[in-house]
Amino acid sequence: MATVDKKEYVVRTKDLVKEFTMGGQTLRALKGIQLDIYKGEYISIMGPSGSGKSTLFNMVGGLDKPTDGTVFINDVDMAQLDAQELAFLRCRTIGYIFQSFNLIPVMTALENVTLPMVFAGLSQDECNERGMELLNMVGLGDRYHHKPTELSGGQQQRVACAWALANAPSIILADEPTGNLDLKTGKEIIDLLKKLNKENNVTIIPATHDLKMLDISDRIVWIRDGYVERIEERADVQLQVGVMENEEH
Amino acid sequence: MSTTSANKTTVGRQAQLPLGRAFKISMNSLRIRFWRSMVTAGGIFLGIAFLATVLTQWLMQWPVAPKVDAGFIRLDGQINGPGDYDVYKPVPVEAGVQAGIPEEVIKRVQLKDGNNFSLTEIIQGQLQEKRAVRNLARVKKEWQSLSKYEKDLPLYVDILGGKDIKIGDAVKAGVPKAIVAKAVVHGETIEWARLFKELQRTGKPDSITLATALNKDITPAQAISAGIPKDLVDAVMAVPREIEDEEESEDSGPPPPKPGAFRGTLLAKVLDENPDFWTEFRYVNNLRKVLPVYADMAAEKDIRVEEAVKAGLPRKVAEKMASQYPTFKGADLIDIFREQTDGIKPIYLATALDQDITIKDAVRADIPIAIAKKLAGSGKAFKGSSLNDLIKDHPRWIKIWTARVSRNAIFDTAPQAAIDKLAKSYSISLKEALDEGKGPDAKSANLGNLMIVNADGRKVKVNLNREPALAAATPLVSGDYVFIPDINSFYRMWWLVGMSLLVCMVGITNSMLMAVTERFKEIGTMKCLGALDSFVVLLLVLESSLLGICASGLGWLLGFVSMVLLAGFTKGWDVVATMNPWLVLGSLGVCVVAGMVLTLVATILPAMQAARMPAAMALRSEI
Numbered sequence: 001m002a003t004v005d006k007k008e009y010v011v012r013t014k015d016l017v018k019e020f021t022m023g024g025q026t027l028r029a030l031k032g033i034q035l036d037i038y039k040g041e042y043i044s045i046m047g048p049s050g051s052g053k054s055t056l057f058n059m060v061g062g063l064d065k066p067t068d069g070t071v072f073i074n075d076v077d078m079a080q081l082d083a084q085e086l087a088f089l090r091c092r093t094i095g096y097i098f099q100s101f102n103l104i105p106v107m108t109a110l111e112n113v114t115l116p117m118v119f120a121g122l123s124q125d126e127c128n129e130r131g132m133e134l135l136n137m138v139g140l141g142d143r144y145h146h147k148p149t150e151l152s153g154g155q156q157q158r159v160a161c162a163w164a165l166a167n168a169p170s171i172i173l174a175d176e177p178t179g180n181l182d183l184k185t186g187k188e189i190i191d192l193l194k195k196l197n198k199e200n201n202v203t204i205i206p207a208t209h210d211l212k213m214l215d216i217s218d219r220i221v222w223i224r225d226g227y228v229e230r231i232e233e234r235a236d237v238q239l240q241v242g243v244m245e246n247e248e249h
Numbered sequence: 250m251s252t253t254s255a256n257k258t259t260v261g262r263q264a265q266l267p268l269g270r271a272f273k274i275s276m277n278s279l280r281i282r283f284w285r286s287m288v289t290a291g292g293i294f295l296g297i298a299f300l301a302t303v304l305t306q307w308l309m310q311w312p313v314a315p316k317v318d319a320g321f322i323r324l325d326g327q328i329n330g331p332g333d334y335d336v337y338k339p340v341p342v343e344a345g346v347q348a349g350i351p352e353e354v355i356k357r358v359q360l361k362d363g364n365n366f367s368l369t370e371i372i373q374g375q376l377q378e379k380r381a382v383r384n385l386a387r388v389k390k391e392w393q394s395l396s397k398y399e400k401d402l403p404l405y406v407d408i409l410g411g412k413d414i415k416i417g418d419a420v421k422a423g424v425p426k427a428i429v430a431k432a433v434v435h436g437e438t439i440e441w442a443r444l445f446k447e448l449q450r451t452g453k454p455d456s457i458t459l460a461t462a463l464n465k466d467i468t469p470a471q472a473i474s475a476g477i478p479k480d481l482v483d484a485v486m487a488v489p490r491e492i493e494d495e496e497e498s499e500d501s502g503p504p505p506p507k508p509g510a511f512r513g514t515l516l517a518k519v520l521d522e523n524p525d526f527w528t529e530f531r532y533v534n535n536l537r538k539v540l541p542v543y544a545d546m547a548a549e550k551d552i553r554v555e556e557a558v559k560a561g562l563p564r565k566v567a568e569k570m571a572s573q574y575p576t577f578k579g580a581d582l583i584d585i586f587r588e589q590t591d592g593i594k595p596i597y598l599a600t601a602l603d604q605d606i607t608i609k610d611a612v613r614a615d616i617p618i619a620i621a622k623k624l625a626g627s628g629k630a631f632k633g634s635s636l637n638d639l640i641k642d643h644p645r646w647i648k649i650w651t652a653r654v655s656r657n658a659i660f661d662t663a664p665q666a667a668i669d670k671l672a673k674s675y676s677i678s679l680k681e682a683l684d685e686g687k688g689p690d691a692k693s694a695n696l697g698n699l700m701i702v703n704a705d706g707r708k709v710k711v712n713l714n715r716e717p718a719l720a721a722a723t724p725l726v727s728g729d730y731v732f733i734p735d736i737n738s739f740y741r742m743w744w745l746v747g748m749s750l751l752v753c754m755v756g757i758t759n760s761m762l763m764a765v766t767e768r769f770k771e772i773g774t775m776k777c778l779g780a781l782d783s784f785v786v787l788l789l790v791l792e793s794s795l796l797g798i799c800a801s802g803l804g805w806l807l808g809f810v811s812m813v814l815l816a817g818f819t820k821g822w823d824v825v826a827t828m829n830p831w832l833v834l835g836s837l838g839v840c841v842v843a844g845m846v847l848t849l850v851a852t853i854l855p856a857m858q859a860a861r862m863p864a865a866m867a868l869r870s871e872i
Contacts, residue, residue, distance in 0.1 A: 063777065064865035076260055083782055087263035090864075091779020102774045102868065106281040118274075119779040121264055163778075 010074060010171055010203045011037040011060055017068035018055050029055040031226035032069065037205060039170065042197045042216060045207040047223035053207040054175055056223065060205065061094055061173045062086055074170065091119050095164025095202075099176035101156040103148040109135060109159045110144040116166040134162035138192060154185030161192055165200070172196070174206040178213075187212060266784055275791040286792075290800035292760040296753025297801040297844045301808025303745045304836040308828045309816055316821075317704070317728045319376055320369035322677075324686040326733035327694035334685050336727045338675045339365035349667040354659055368671055372727070374660035381653035388646045391617045398596070399640050405600040406637040485519045600633025611636075672727065679711065680720035682731060695736045704728030708827065750843065758851040761793060765855040772859050773867025782860040789856035793848050801844020805837050 016033040019026050029052045037043050047053050058064040059071055062078050071078045073093060081089065090096075103112050113134055114127035122130070135141050138158040140151075148156050157177060164172050174193065178186030194216045197204045206213055214220055214234070222229040279286050317323045321333040345355050345366055358370040404418055472482045596614045599606050606614075607630045611621035616636070624631035624639065679701070683689060689696060697714035703726065713720055725731070735741075765772075772785050780788075817825050859867065 058865040061777070062864075063773075063868070064863045081260060084262040085260045087776070087779050087781045088261045090777055091263055093260075096777045098868070102770065104771055104774060106278055111277075115775070116778040118270060119263070119266065119775075119784075121266075167779075 008039040009036050009072070010039045010041075011035070011205070012072040012075075013056075013060065013069065014072075015069035016056070016059055016066050016071065018052075018059060018064070019067045029226055030059070030066070033223075033226070033228055035221060035228065037203060039203055040197070040201045041218050042194065042204045043219045043221060044213045044217040045205065045221045045223060046209060046214070047229075048209060051223045052226040053209075053223055057173055057175050057205075057207045061096060062090055087119075091116060092167045093169050093171060095166070095169040095172040097157070097160050097164050097172065097174035097177045097206075099179040101148065101153070101160050101180070103156055103159060103163070105148050108145050108147055109140060109151065112148070112159060113162045113166055116163065120167050130166070131162075134165055135159070137165075138162045152185070153181050154188055157181060157185070157189050158192065161189070161196070165196065165202070168200075169202065171203045171205060174204065174208075176208055176210075177206055178208065178210045186210060190216060263779055263781055265781060266787075268787075271784065271787050271791060275788050275795065278788075279792055279795060286796055289760045289764045290796050290803075292756030293753065293797055293800035293844050293848060294804040294807070296749060296756050296847075297804030297840050298808040298811075299749040299752060300746065300843060301805040301836065301840050302812045303742065303749055304839065305809050305812035305828075305833075307742060308832050308836060309812070309824055315730065317730050318373070319704075319727050320372040321727070322682060322725045322729045322731060324682060324731050324733070326689075326731075327735050328683070328686045328689045328733050331686065334677075334682060335367065335369045336676055336725055336729070337368040337672060338677055338681075340368050340671050340675050341365055345667075345671065348670050350663045350671075354663045357659060368668065368675060371660055371663050371668060374657050375663070378654060378657035378660055381650050381657060385647070385650035385654055387619075388643065388650060391620055392643055392647060394615045394617050395620070395640050395643055397615075398636070401597065402600060402633065402637045402640060405597045406634045481519070485515055596633065596636075600637065603632060603634070605630035606633060606636070676724050676726065678721050679723040679725060679731065682725055683720060689733050693736055695734045695739060698734050698739065700732045700734070701725070702730040702732065750847070753844070754847050754851065757797075757847050761848070761851045762855050764793070765789060765852070765859050769859060769862070769867045773862075773864045773869075776860075776864040776867065782857075785860040786853070786856045789859070790849060790852055793852040793856075794845055797845040797848030798841055801841045801848075802837070804844065805840035808840075809833070809836070 013033050013035045016030050016035075017028065018030040019028050021027070033052075033056060035056075045053050045056060055064075059066050060073075062071075062073070062081075065079070073089060076089075078086070078089075103109075104115065107115065110128065110131050114122075114131040117127040117130060132141060132144060135144050138161050140155060140158055140162070143151065143155065148159070151159065157180075160177075164174075172193070177189055177193070181189060190210075190212055193204050193206065196202050217234055219234065220232045222232070315323070317333065320336060322336045323333050324331045339360055342355055342359070342364060346352060350371070354371060355366045358366045358368075358374070360366060401421075469482045469486060472485075594614075595610070596606060596616075598604075599610075608618070608621045608625050611624075611631075612618050620639065621631070624635050677685075697712045699711040699713055701709040701711065701723070703709070709723075711719055711723060768789075775785060775788075776782075813825050
């Protein structure tokens with residue numbers, strides 16, 4: 001279990017509101033989210049479909065602009081950043097893992113993993129060296145020259161994990177990382193995330209409704225209808241994962 | 250591995266990726282989705298190919314000059330009554346004699362007024378003579394191969410036609426006696442001697458044909474009163490007596506004709522020897538058909554009933570005279586041939602059985618390949634009967650070309666130096682040609698863009714709008730082609746170019762929109778990984794301009810090559826050779842630049858739209 005310094009916030013949101021206009025109707029996806037995330041924390045965002053998990057994820061990751069309220073990453077107000085600074089932040093401070101992997105299909109595993117490093121301005125040699133290091137870490141060192149279509153779902157997601165770690169970010173945002181995987185590979189990915197959290201002291205923020213995540217999370221944020229319903233410490237959650245497995249979709 | 254970047258209060262600025270790096274990434278992307286990229290490039294490719302065909306046409310000055318006969322010029326385009334005109338003014342007879350043209354030659358080409366003659370006709374006569382000599386040599390050579398079939402092949406055609414055949418003929422033509430014997434039946438052929446007697450008795454045909462059959466003397470007056478053209482009578486009378494006498498002494502038959510008269514068979518002979526004479530007279534044509542039959546009678550040959558009837562003998566008489574001469578039916582022989590083919594040449598057998606003779610077989614049988622190909626037409630084989638028709642026709646061609654050679658030989662006596670001298674001083678100018686052509690229509694003729702194509706393919710542009718005096722000062726040369734373009738043709742070309750570019754533009758925009766849209770997700774991902782908007786635009790623009798260059802280069806190649814082949818095969822390769830290689834390179838440049846600019850214009854908007862889109866939205870898009 002990572003030692004958590006409670007004083008140090010890595011992500012803070014304040015009265016976060018997001019509205020979508022669809023077919024002339026305004027839909028409030030987020031209705032004022034207040035959330036403080038500590039450095040090195042493993043904090044799962046839980047909630048049913050349509051509760052606003054992914055929207056929150058996009059706001060925190062700087063992939064979308066909130067309608068109202070602010071997001072602070074390392075005490076920097078995201079709304080104040082221009083495009084170049086935002087790109088810098090995405091490149092070095094945040095790593096992303098997606099439900100559908102989103103690896104670039106025309107590139108090999110190594111090329112995919114090194115792409116963020118290329119954007120960060122590393123030389124080709126540095127990129128390759130660090131890329132191989134990361135692929136070895138996720139256990140795919142021997143498959144570096146394979147294209148995403150030649151890898152299984154779990155392997156693709158592991159490449160995505162290595163990808164997210166490329167520029168040693170302080171936060172990894174994972175949007176339903178196990179959603180497209182079977183139980184076993186999903187468990188592997190969860191274990192991998194936990195390992196990264198422990199060994200590299202990276203803040204992991206998965207948005208999920210996979211109950212397996214609960215077991216290893218430091219805290220769980222329950223979201224319902226755009227509100228934070230409750231925040232639980234792991235110790236408060238009494239769950240038998242084995243029992244719940246049958247409820248997987 | 251350790252995390253850094255905690256506790257940052259200010260954020261750095263993402264640097265633009267070096268161009269080399271971006272180039273490498275886009276090359277890689279193009280390489281990997283090669284075939285997909287090729288499909289995208291297809292729109293550019295076809296549009297630019299269209300543009301290239303228009304440009305190439307323009308470079309070749311399409312429509313191109315056709316070949317113009319020597320001695321003539323051709324006016325073409327927006328001019329009243331375009332066509333061929335003499336390139337030389339009428340030459341006075343004295344000037345011709347002075348220059349050294351023989352008087353007999355001048356007499357042959359004298360104009361109606363009697364004071365002038367046509368230089369063009371002398372040049373044409375010389376050309377015709379050369380052509381006749383060449384053709385005579387060719388047909389004679391062909392005849393060497395063909396003539397050995399002349400004797401026998403008709404018999405096999407008769408067999409095919411189911412006609413009656415004499416035993417003796419069949420055996421002579423190489424059908425084994427044993428086979429012939431099987432087919433013998435009684436047939437009908439008139440014995441010449443009986444026909445002869447019958448003719449003498451009835452006197453049914455007109456006097457001339459009867460005289461031919463009996464080989465009697467005919468006086469010119471008799472012939473003319475019987476309706477034979479005077480030309481023909483003159484020609485018959487002009488046949489030297491000695492030859493006639495000689496032939497008759499060989500026959501050692503009837504006494505020579507009286508002075509001032511000719512033998513009836515001579516009429517048929519003269520007609521036969523001058524196949525290109527008097528063909529326009531129907532009467533002569535009829536004589537041509539009828540007289541040989543009677544000439545055959547005179548030569549004591551056997552005549553078929555049908556031929557005799559066709560030649561004017563009453564059918565009743567002919568049939569009555571059909572003798573008991575032993576003949577057999579060709580149709581019977583065909584059945585026998587199907588089973589028994591020993592000793593018969595394959596080409597004969599094929600003729601008799603109406604089988605196809607391939608060009609290869611024909612060449613093996615010593616038939617000239619040109620003839621075999623002509624008979625086969627567009628196919629690979631022909632029938633023996635068509636070969637027979639050609640063999641019958643061939644001696645006529647030898648006679649035609651011999652007659653042409655002798656008739657045009659006189660033009661060779663005109664010295665080339667004299668012709669050249671006269672050609673120089675009596676050639677007409679552009680103005681005179683335009684006047685003769687009744688002048689171009691000022692409303693539609695583009696006189697500022699007039700073009701003269703020389704016989705050697707060189708092009709001269711004349712701007713008569715700017716320098717009207719140039720028309721009188723520009724001499725035309727034999728074989729020149731004067732093209733007066735339509736004013737609208739200029740605009741039409743630019744309209745075509747504009748349309749092709751528009752087609753290109755629509756095609757490219759569509760392809761590029763598709764190519765960018767289907768990569769929204771990838772673009773969103775790249776933005777998550779820290780790509781700047783400008784980098785996304787750069788990447789797409791780089792990719793598409795690479796694509797644009799390659800596709801338009803290839804498109805140009807397609808358009809250019811197809812146009813060159815089309816022009817080469819339909820208008821001649823010399824037309825293709827008139828293109829300026831630098832301008833060809835220029836057209837490549839124009840096409841590539843146009844393709845690149847169009848691609849860039851079509852790419853930049855969707856690329857910018859994609860780059861500006863929030864990453865979250867790009868990621869959500871599903872294609």
